[in-house]
Amino acid sequence: MLFELFKTKLPEGFFQGAFDMHSHLLPGVDDGFPTPEKTVEALTFLHQQGVKAVKMTPHFMKDYLENTRETIEQKYKAFVSDRQAAIPLELSLGGEYMLDSCFPDRFNEGFLTLDKAGTKVLCETSYMMMEPRMREMLYDVMLKGIQPVMAHPERYQYASKSLYHRWKQKDYLFQLNLFSLAGAYGEPARAKAHQLLKEGMYDYVGSDLHRLDNIADKVRAIRLSKKEIDALLLLMENNKAL
Numbered sequence: 545m546l547f548e549l550f551k552t553k554l555p556e557g558f559f560q561g562a563f564d565m566h567s568h569l570l571p572g573v574d575d576g577f578p579t580p581e582k583t584v585e586a587l588t589f590l591h592q593q594g595v596k597a598v599k600m601t602p603h604f605m606k607d608y609l610e611n612t613r614e615t616i617e618q619k620y621k622a623f624v625s626d627r628q629a630a631i632p633l634e635l636s637l638g639g640e641y642m643l644d645s646c647f648p649d650r651f652n653e654g655f656l657t658l659d660k661a662g663t664k665v666l667c668e669t670s671y672m673m674m675e676p677r678m679r680e681m682l683y684d685v686m687l688k689g690i691q692p693v694m695a696h697p698e699r700y701q702y703a704s705k706s707l708y709h710r711w712k713q714k715d716y717l718f719q720l721n722l723f724s725l726a727g728a729y730g731e732p733a734r735a736k737a738h739q740l741l742k743e744g745m746y747d748y749v750g751s752d753l754h755r756l757d758n759i760a761d762k763v764r765a766i767r768l769s770k771k772e773i774d775a776l777l778l779l780m781e782n783n784k785a786l
């Protein structure tokens with residue numbers, strides 16, 4: 545495509561001072577990092593890229609019923625105290641909440657939110673279909689003064705342009721997965737990510753890191769226009785305000 549010629553890689557030092565607000569770095573609790581050693585390796589890598597702070601957002605969903613606020617807080621505290629000397633950046637704990645049958649229980653015990661004020665919670669749906677009770681669930685959440693941040697909306701195969709607009713009208717916030725821009729989740733998600741970014745639909749950006757793998761290659765594969773780079777920088781600023 546002709547327009548691709550005008551796109552560039554992310555500039556050197558792009559992640560200096562960044563806050564990654566979505567990651568699966570808490571070891572051994574979901575499909576993310578399996579061991580404390582692997583987590584420390586990843587934190588060290590992120591630190592070397594200039595990342596200043598990372599939020600661990602483990603999955604809360606029916607596939608991991610053992611993940612409750614209490615068990616996750618215990619595991620987070622144990623990891624931080626065991627590995628304190630090897631942790632090179634600021635860490636904090638949040639969660640990524642699947643809108644499924646266990647969501648009401650997680651809501652009742654209190655969310656691990658994205659922000660210190662406790663007003664923003666990271667939510668996701670399945671990629672294939674929207675949870676039928678999603679609207680009611682999130683209505684209850686918003687009544688308590690908590691705003692849902694929809695994780696990686698570009699990945700939802702069922703989501704149309706009009707659905708994205710309906711979500712925004714309801715004041716749901718959107719979080720871009722950085723590597724969607726590199727095509728890490730396929731072409732449809734890549735195209736949607738670029739479109740939503742250009743339209744100013746996103747509020748935050750996160751890595752959603754599950755493993756280190758070929759992360760440097762994925763970063764190098766991102767190609768953005770000047771306008772998209774500016775939009776991404778704004779999202780990174782929003783992250784810092786959480």
Ligand SMILES: [Fe+2]
Nearest residue numbers: 566640695752
């Ligand atoms: Fe995630």
